[in-house]
Amino acid sequence: MPYRAPVEDFQFLFDHVVGLDQVTSTDRFSEATADVTAAILNEAGKMCEEVLAPLQRAGDLHPARLENGVVRTSPGFPEGFRAVAEGGWVAIAADPEYGGMGLPMAVTTAVNEMMSAACLSLQLAPLMTQGQIEALEHHASDTLKATYLPKLVSGEWTGTMNLTESQAGSDVGALRTKAEPNDDGTYAITGQKIYISWGDHDCAENICHLVLARLPDGVPGTKGISLFLVPKFIPDDDGNPGRANDLRVVSLEHKMGLHGSPTAVMEYSGATGWLVGEPHDGMRAMFTMMNNARLGVGVQGIGVAEGAYQHALAYAQDRKQGRSLIEGGTGTILDHANVRRMLAGMKADTFAARAIALANAVAIDMETATGAPEWSARAAFLTPISKAFGTYTGISVANTGVQLHGGMGYIEETGAAQYLRDVRVTAIYEGTNGIQAMDLVGRKLSDGGEAAYALIDEIETHAERARETLPDLAEPVWQATETLREAVEWMVARQDVNDRFAGAVPFLRGFARVLGGHFHLSAALAETGEGARTRLARFYITRIMPEHAAHLSHATAGASDLYALQAEDFAA
Template sequence: MPYRAPVEDYQFIFDHVVGLAQVTATDRFSETTPDLTSAILSEAGRMCEEVLHPLQRNGDLHPAHLENGVVRTSPGFAEGYRAIAEGGWVSIGADPAHGGMGLPMTLTTAVNEMMSAACLSLQLNPLMTQGQIEALEHHASDAIKDIYLPRLVSGEWCGTMNLTEAQAGSDVGALRSKANPNGDGTYAITGQKIFISWGDNDFAENVCHLVLARLPDGKPGTKGISLFIVPKYIPDENGAPGRANDLSVVSLEHKMGLHGSPTCVMQYDGATGWLVGEEHDGMRAMFTMMNNARLGVGGQGIGAAEGALQHALAYAQERKQGRSPVENGTGTIIDHADVRRMLTTMKAETYAARSIALACAVAIDMQTATGAADWAARAAFLTPIAKAFGTDTGIAVSDLGVQVHGGMGYIEETGAAQYLRDVRVTAIYEGTNGIQAMDFTARKLMDGGEAAHALIDEIEAQAEGARAKLPELAEPVWQASETLREGLDWMLGQSDLTQRFAGAVPFLRAFARVLGGHYHLAAAIAEGGDGPRTRLARFYITRLLPEHEGLLAHATAGADDLYALSPEDLSA
């Protein structure tokens, strides 16, 4: 079934919901005109529809595999990657000094989401490179920038991120990889890394790995870790790929989904690497790319949701089953109330998650353009919501997509199950959604709730302004924001973080639920209170927004009942 890029939805959200105009009004992004924005969305959308989406099933049916130490990619992926690179889609936001477009993160987020909807396995490759470009722009020496950035930006070379080790999953500080000085400004990197997305491929001239390792004098824990750039082929005096480095792909993981994306076990045997940033400051440098990568992964979830929605909607409009329960119906299953409920839920959730992600991207752009502390705080606050809610939405919507297909959804030939299998990992990598929620209720509230209260104030102000014309939509959103504020105050009152963490996941989701109501209300206001977006807003606010009350009851219940159950109780 074909994929259609939702260009009109992005444009509407830019113009009426998240305020892209305030970004393009800054000196930093003043060249991002409406015509340019429209052209970027249209051209990227066409590439996703015509080039990437036809590769979606290839990656699933013909997975990447290891052949004589080289990863062989799925049929058509080399051509698909070439279209991404030649179109400049790897480097939308990269510095023009090294060949990038220098466009806002908001546009990067939209394009990445479209690519995710079209072919998530392949999209993961440029997402990794984008993160590496960002880390090098902020932390690398000029010599490293001059060699690596132009080639990463052009797509000639690809980038990866090497954090995880078998004994140190989310506890990065427990890593064992070592870096020993060679005496010539380079370092010998030794160790093994696991879960390395796109650790190798057969279409790029070079694959460049950002590797966390510990110097001989590095302290235990995260504060003793340094970051290194370790290429597959060591650049010669002209910057061209030279001799092979002392690294290898040991094996590829056999995964539930994302079969077209090779997940590698990487072995470093004294491989030559160069320090990025300061010694023992690797985590700070790595987090430069990880924070925006978390927004990118949220976008992957939203892209999968969009793909699953379109797939299910097309099926529902073709599948005839039983007698139509509505007069002058289509005669297909879309006439049935429960199918209509599922499809409307899928669309409403996708819109809410997309708006949250793009609002986060706008905050990042405003921080970049102005350096203002309040925008920085908002970007940081929205990032875990965008990641966790975006990926949770991808999973839930893809699951509903299988259900819409009925028994055929469980049959692989329909392609419905692939969206669910592919997206499932997004709630795990780049920091599990549980870790996102813990960060949300701990670090993101270290300002005493200032950023959170500012957002709630905006939600209430919009609802107040809409009460006269849209009372049936505005009032529930206003009430929800007040309930959310009470939950926030409870969280802020807990000095024992375990009490917060016990309800961290439902609290983050409650915040996302209310933000979703806020952005749906914005759509209804922009539409004048009459039209398809208003009808969708009414569905969300009436049927989905009330979930926030149960979520907040869970969030504020504390931890005592959790720890009252012993491991023996759980196994009884």
């Protein structure tokens, strides 16, 4: 499927909306100059357009398959992954000590989005590896770092995350996989894990699994879980893949989408593993990887939104149907008001979600560079919003893309349906969007709303300044922010956690809608109130942002009506 990397949009957001200059002005990221960032974006965009995008349909039509215990990936995927690895795109943010570029997470986020738009099935492999690199950098011993990080950074080896078991999905503490100490300081890992993205493949010479398991003295629940690094092939004395470990792929899942991404059921039968971090502290170590992955998954949704939008726009610019009601029209369905409404909504929502994710990445970079608690709080607060709203946007935009195609959207040959099938799982994995929302109204508001209020104050101050230049856009953003402030106050005041949880999802969406208005207003101001970005901002602020009121009304309704329902009320 043809794809044009939106390099100019990323550069505009970096320069005028999310403040990448704050990051590059720090000592930690001083080498990430404007020229370097532009070169990275352009080269990555070219690779996505020319190498990855042509693999999108091949991955869907020719799924990964398990043959005699070996996974064979879709045609062209090994070559595509090599292009990603050789370009250095696996480890843009990784420590230069181990071969990484040491660039900001904001740049990684932009590149990940482009790869997701071009071929989401393949992009999952470097995303999982990026998360493992970060977990090892923070928690592994020096010996493990020296052995594994250079290979993971180079893309010679890839990484996975093994949490889920059949009886332990979101309730990770219910896992049964066990780890028995060996005499040599290693551990024997035994158990079965499901839903392991890129659990086996033929694109790299070794696959390194991060596995959650319980030591013999581990207490029940999440506090008794430890984290282990379990490679497919045990490295020899020279650090090269040696003998096969005692693990295997039981089967590959038959999925709704992402057919090119091998999702494995993994069996560990006394496999040799190495402890990562401290005993019984596995969840903290794994969350280093999961938080990285949650932003990354939100970005996957945004990438699919961009791809689905471009696909729908190309169709609208070519398809002739009905009579044009405007003078001097194109003669295509782009002349129709409802088609324009759909396209404008797709583009405006994609911009809003992209800006939120990049602002999240900037906060992570500032936390890394300065260690300031306010940046840490902002990064933590924006992560569930980025994940849930990014994936919601991907699903919504892809769904609209099918609708815009009409009957042809339901025909697989057009490719419109693939975007929707592929992106649908992103709202489920790496913590369902419901769990993200519960985290937002729970742990992320446990500071009394301090991080939320800091964002709200910033948005209101910005809107007040914008009243002088763009009053018709600034005023509704300011008013929406006041409504959001009231919703935060309501959430913080609740004693019954179910009152918060009952409205968690609409609260997250309402917050995201206001953030989207704020970033669209920033774009319009940067354009001095005239041009395509201003027109798009006016569409979003006038037509889409008002949804925040309904979301926040729902969010503050409490839980009593839900629990007033009796079990029989749910009967079919």
